Amino acid sequence: MDVYEDIDILFDADLINVIEEINPHRTYTVRERRDHFNFWNDQEFFNRFRLSKATVELLFNEIQEHLHHRTGRNLDRAIRPMDQLLLTLRFLATGDFYICTGDFLGVHKSTAAKIVQRVVTAICTLRRIYIFMPNTEEQRHEKIIKFHNLAQFPRVIGAIDCTHIKLQSPGGERAELFRCRKGFFSLNVQVICDASHKILDVVTRWPGSTHDAHIFQNSSVYMRFENGEMGNGILLGDSGYPSRRYLLTPIHNPEGQAENLYNESQIRTRNVVERTFGIWKxxxxxxxxxxxxxxxxxxxxxxxxxxxxxxxxQQNEEVFEGDDEEDQPVVYNGVENNDGGVEERETIIDYFRNMLTAGGFII
Incomplete structure (x- = not known):
């Protein structure tokens, strides 16, 4: 048989029809998309997206320019910017698979993945507006007053700790670096918060096996404290951190009423970061x-x-109460007094001792 006759056979119309019956092409359909913003009442909306309608509108106005389509093609089928935002909020509110998140809006899982990436990137452009350490004396004084009202610990502008955020295995030769001491893959995320549970600083670039103290000593906020940019403000941390002149930790074996009072006040004040983790998650x-x-x-x-x-x-949204995140820290075993930390701690202990002597109410 001539080679050209073989080609004719391959393109035989009857044969093509048989193939299409065995493996028919799926017709392209545009599924109906519910208007989730207007469909749900205020409480139902809040329960599903974790933010109120007013807050979502505020957020939408700040990032919508990043969500509009670059061309005017297929606008009748395009996913509206508000729907993109709500799909992403739904993903963050559930942690579900993309296929389930996509079904919520009637889009394919690959489309849902692209939308989540686009919207998350747009939200991250707001980082300098909403996440920042107190930069002025007035801002620092406001933080100090609010922390002092918790347990009368002086000069505190932030509480610092790390929390593990679970990941799927990142793969590759460095994957095991992300396995934390609890046995799962994670990012060890450093957070500094204020007395109102607002996050002042977040560091997300370290794998789960990294020690908390190492993360702090390689962060930009560490250099700001080293350079004296935070004035006389101090941070409170757990025993996983070294004691420094601007970072005070608990006393391992307190002796006397003043040291015990220091520990009690330090722990009660620092606990705000653990409660922040609970609310955040x-x-x-x-x-x-x-x-x-x-x-x-x-x-x-x-x-x-x-x-x-x-x-x-900032919008005084309802708080999703949960258990405070309690995690036994890996005690710092480095040089304890490498930056005046012990001397600074003694100064604070003297403050409590003087208050006791004067008969002042502490806690």
């Missing part, structure tokens, strides 16, 4: 159940959730 469960995406997107999701949390705090 309850508000956006994707941080608790685990993030199933590429590493660089997971880091942006953590930052985006921090920004959204601060917006919710």
């Amino acid at each position: 309850r508000r956006f469960p994707v941080l608790s159940v685990g993030i199933r995406c590429r590493l660089n997107l997971a880091q942006r999701i953590v930052v985006a959730c921090a920004i959204l949390h601060n917006i919710a705090c």
Whole structure:
């Protein structure tokens, strides 16, 4: 048989029809998309998206320019910017698979993944607006007063700690670096918060096996304290950190009433960061159940959730109560008094001792 006759056979119309019957092409359909913003009442909307309608509108106005389509093609089929935002908020509020998140809006899982990436990146552009350390004396004084009202610990402008955010295995030769001491893959995320549970600083670039103290000593906020940019303000941390002139930790074996009072006040004041973790992860469960995406997107999701949390705090949103995150720290075993930390701690202990002597009410 001539080679050209073989080609004719391959293009035989009857044969093509048989193939199409065996493996028919799926027709392109555009599924109906519910208007979730207007469909739900205020409480139902809040329960599903973790933010009120007013807050979502505020957020939408700040990022909508990043969500519009670049061309005017297929606008009748295009996903509206508000729908993109709501799909992403739904993803953050559930931590579900993309296929389930996509079904919520009637889009394919690949489309849902692209939308989440686009919206999360847009939210991250707001980082400098909503996440920042107190930069002026007036701002620092405001933080100090609010912390002092908790347990009368002086000069505190922030509480610092780290929390593990679960990840899927990032793969590659460095994957085991992300396995934390609890046995799962994670990012060890450093957070500094104020007395109102607002996040002042977040660091998301370290794998789960990294020690808390190492993260702090390689952060930009560490250099700001080293350079004296925070005035006489101090941070409170757990025993996983070294004691420094601007970072005070508990006394391992307190002796006497003044040292015990120092420890009690330090722990009660520092506890605000652990409660912040509980609120943060309850508000956006994707941080608790685990993030199933590429590493660089997971880091942006953590930052985006921090920004959204601060917006919710600013708007006095309802708090999703949850258990405070209690984690036994890995005690810092480095040089304890390498930066005047012990001397500074003694100064604060003397403050409590003087208050006791004067008969002042402490806690």
